[in-house]
Amino acid sequence: MLRSILFSLLAASAAVAAPTEHVILVSIDGWAQHYFDDPKCHMPAVKALATNGVRAKRMECSFPTVTWTNHTTLVTGVHPGKHGVLANEYFDRATLKKVPLIPDPLFNKEEIVKSPTIYDAAKAAGLSTAAVIWPASRGAKTLDWTVPDVFEQELFEKYGTPSLLADARAVGIPIEKQMEWCKLGNAGKAQRDYMYAQLATHIIKKHKPNFLAIHLVSLDSFEHAHGRQVPEAYWAANDSDNRVADLIRATEEAGIRDKTTFIITTDHGFVTFTKSINANAALRKDGFVKTVLGKSLAPDSPVFAMAEGGACFVYVLDDANRDSILKQITPKLAKLEGVVGVVEAKDFDSKLHHVTADKDGREPDLVLLAGDGYTFTDSLADNDVIIPSDSPKGAHGHFQLDANMYGCCVISGAGVKQGVVLDEVKNIDVTPTMAKLLGIPFPGADGRVLVEVLK
Numbered sequence: 524m525l526r527s528i529l530f531s532l533l534a535a536s537a538a539v540a541a542p543t544e545h546v547i548l549v550s551i552d553g554w555a556q557h558y559f560d561d562p563k564c565h566m567p568a569v570k571a572l573a574t575n576g577v578r579a580k581r582m583e584c585s586f587p588t589v590t591w592t593n594h595t596t597l598v599t600g601v602h603p604g605k606h607g608v609l610a611n612e613y614f615d616r617a618t619l620k621k622v623p624l625i626p627d628p629l630f631n632k633e634e635i636v637k638s639p640t641i642y643d644a645a646k647a648a649g650l651s652t653a654a655v656i657w658p659a660s661r662g663a664k665t666l667d668w669t670v671p672d673v674f675e676q677e678l679f680e681k682y683g684t685p686s687l688l689a690d691a692r693a694v695g696i697p698i699e700k701q702m703e704w705c706k707l708g709n710a711g712k713a714q715r716d717y718m719y720a721q722l723a724t725h726i727i728k729k730h731k732p733n734f735l736a737i738h739l740v741s742l743d744s745f746e747h748a749h750g751r752q753v754p755e756a757y758w759a760a761n762d763s764d765n766r767v768a769d770l771i772r773a774t775e776e777a778g779i780r781d782k783t784t785f786i787i788t789t790d791h792g793f794v795t796f797t798k799s800i801n802a803n804a805a806l807r808k809d810g811f812v813k814t815v816l817g818k819s820l821a822p823d824s825p826v827f828a829m830a831e832g833g834a835c836f837v838y839v840l841d842d843a844n845r846d847s848i849l850k851q852i853t854p855k856l857a858k859l860e861g862v863v864g865v866v867e868a869k870d871f872d873s874k875l876h877h878v879t880a881d882k883d884g885r886e887p888d889l890v891l892l893a894g895d896g897y898t899f900t901d902s903l904a905d906n907d908v909i910i911p912s913d914s915p916k917g918a919h920g921h922f923q924l925d926a927n928m929y930g931c932c933v934i935s936g937a938g939v940k941q942g943v944v945l946d947e948v949k950n951i952d953v954t955p956t957m958a959k960l961l962g963i964p965f966p967g968a969d970g971r972v973l974v975e976v977l978k
Contacts, residue, residue, distance in 0.1 A: 541962025542938025542977060544782040547727075547770060548736040548957065550594060550657075551763045553743030553919065555751060555792035556581040556929040563757050566764035568771060569787050569933055576785075576935025577943040577976040584791045584950050586875045587834040587920040588928040590743070591624045593790035593950060594658040598736065599638040600954030600968030602876030607637035608659050609877065610920075613885040614829045614838050619820050621829060624659065627673050631662030631682075641954045641965065642666055642734055648963040650733035655723045657736045668726050670719075672738060676702035687722065690729070696721045709748055712741040713762050720766040724773035731777055733961060737770070739763045743793075746917035750795035751927070756917075784937050784960050786953060789930035791919040794833065799900040799910040800861045800893060802828035802835050807906075811852055814903045826852065829887070830899035832920020833928075836887035838880075849888060856889070860909050861897035864922060866890040875923075876969075892922045934976055943976060 558564045559578070585596040585603050587610050595608040603609050611625040624635060632640075636659055642652040646665035654660050656672035661682050663669065670683040679701045680688060691698045697718055704711030704718070716739050723737045741759040749755045767787060774780040806812040806826050813821035820827055825841040825848055837856070839845045849867075857865045868888055871877040880886045893899055898918035900910060921928050932948055938960050951970030958965035959972045 541960065543784040543936065543960045544733060545731065545774070545779055545937075546734050546784050546786065546957050546960055547774070548597070548734070548953070549767055549770065549785065549787045550597065550736070550738045551742055551760070551787065551789050551931075552590060552738060552740050553746050553791065553793050553917075554760070554763070554789035554931045555927065556931055557752060557792070557927075558760055559931050561752060563752070565757070565761050568764045568768035572767075572771075572785055572787060572935035573933045575941050576933060576939045577945065578934075579932040579945040579948040581929035581946075582788060582932040582948050582950055584789075584923050584928055584930055586877070586923040587831045588791035588923055589832060589920050590790050591658045594738065595636055596950050597788065597790070597953050598640040598642065598657070599636070600641075600951050600965065600970045601638045602951065602969050604872065604876055604878040604883075605638050605969070607883070608635055609883070609885055610831045610834075610836065612829070612831070614827060614836065614887070616838060616840060616884055619822065619824070619827070619840070627659065627661040627671050628675070628678070632660050633662070633664070635659055639965075639967070640665070641957050642736070644958060644963050644965050645734045645961060648961075650961065650963065651730060653723075653726045653730070653732040653735040655719050655726070655735070655737040656740075657738050667732065668730060670698075670722060674702060674705040687726065690725060691722060694725065696725065698722075709744050712744045712759070716741050716762065716766050720769045724769055727770065727773040727779075728777045731779055734957070739766055746793045748916065750915040750917045751793040782937050784939055785933070785935050786957065787931070787933040787935075788950070788953065789932075792925075792928040792930055793917045793919050794895050794898075794921060794925075794927045795915050796896050796898045796918050797912050797915055798861060798897050799912065800835070800859055800897055801900050801902060801905055801908050801910060802830075802837065802856060802859065802891060803901055803903055804906055805856065805859055805908045806852060809852075809855070811848065812903075817904050820903065828891075828899075828901055830901035832918045833893040833898050833925075834920045834922070835891035835893070835899040835901075837889040837891065839888045845888065853889060856891055859891075861893050862891050863894035864892035866892065895925070895927060934973070938978055939976055940978055945973075945975070948973060
């Protein structure tokens with residue numbers, strides 16, 4: 524009890540001297556580092572924030588460079604091996620099935636996120652919190668106002684804050700369109716982002732939260748369909764910029780603009796690919812992957828290779844012969860067209876910031892890395908190892924130090940210097956910097972406070 528009181532007093536005294544009262548974290552999904560200085564990419568609102576604040580030329584993301592993993596890193600400040608959201612999905616060795624984490628169809632935040640988040644810390648310090656479709660936050664008890672990042676209307680409304688949903692209906696925000704627009708794919712992305720921004724601006728104007736996070740989805744989707752830095756992607760980036768402008772105006776209308784810090788960032792970069800690598804097809808030729816009628820994994824299959832975009836997680840399911848199997852398949856997989864790297868379990872921590880399967884059974888036994896122009900597929904129905912695309916498309920998930928996988932990061936507003944350009948930051952630095960801005964304790968982060976950006 525005494526410890527709790529002391530923590531509250533410490534947090535309260537820190538908040539008095541906090542550089543800002545409000546932090547708004549915006550993730551533009553797929554906002555690769557290349558876009559900021561690309562003359563074809565028109566993002567005036569974000570660039571104005573950068574001019575009046577700080578930007579990094581590039582931000583190192585987490586491996587694999589996918590949405591659920593990196594959004595969790597952005598709000599925990601720790602690597603995936605610690606926070607536990609290892610990918611957009613994982614392979615269950617017991618059931619021999621992939622278990623999806625995206626888009627939060629099965630689990631609440633407490634079931635999959637193993638580390639404290641910035642909104643947990645903010646709530647503990649007596650601050651108010653909000654999140655609009657933030658990945659891996661479904662059912663979070665420390666969010667005062669939220670809607671989850673899900674597709675199903677039932678889940679959207681089940682885990683959305685009742686008062687927020689009621690307000691949305693009252694003011695005409697079309698939340699009833701959530702599932703319909705999700706099912707439209709790219710044709711519904713702009714409408715979705717507009718609706719999500721409306722929810723966020725409503726929260727800002729009515730509640731003035733100390734912390735708010737919002738995830739914008741359009742850019743990523745159009746890049747997947749067409750590749751990086753193409754007309755469709757430029758349009759989506761501009762649309763995301765318009766949504767940022769909406770948020771800025773909301774802080775002005777709420778009278779908190781001069782007390783607000785904006786962090787505009789992303790989860791990963793992008794590659795344009797024309798070929799897919801099917802490691803399961805290659806392994807099946809040597810008997811290491813077995814299927815039932817070419818459709819599902821056989822119960823006695825020694826191996827399964829799960830595609831995660833530009834990464835491939837290889838699971839050895841024959842425990843007794845794991846070392847022998849790895850010794851046989853590793854050099855074969857390393858020679859596949861499009862594979863530029865193989866990471867063995869002994870290097871998971873140093874190279875990928877993941878743990879090994881003996882510590883977390885959801886982790887693989889081997890990781891393959893695709894090069895530029897390639898992605899992975901884990902289809903059990905295809906026999907071809909290399910599958911050409913009918914047209915260029917976009918992918919991510921690749922090694923985090925691949926130049927294409929770095930993202931953008933802009934920090935601007937209360938407590939932040941003006942006109943500073945940093946060469947590089949890491950996504951693990953975002954949470955400790957937000958905690959410093961809000962004046963709240965956040966021990967245990969892998970990242971650092973970006974003191975060079977603070978006044």
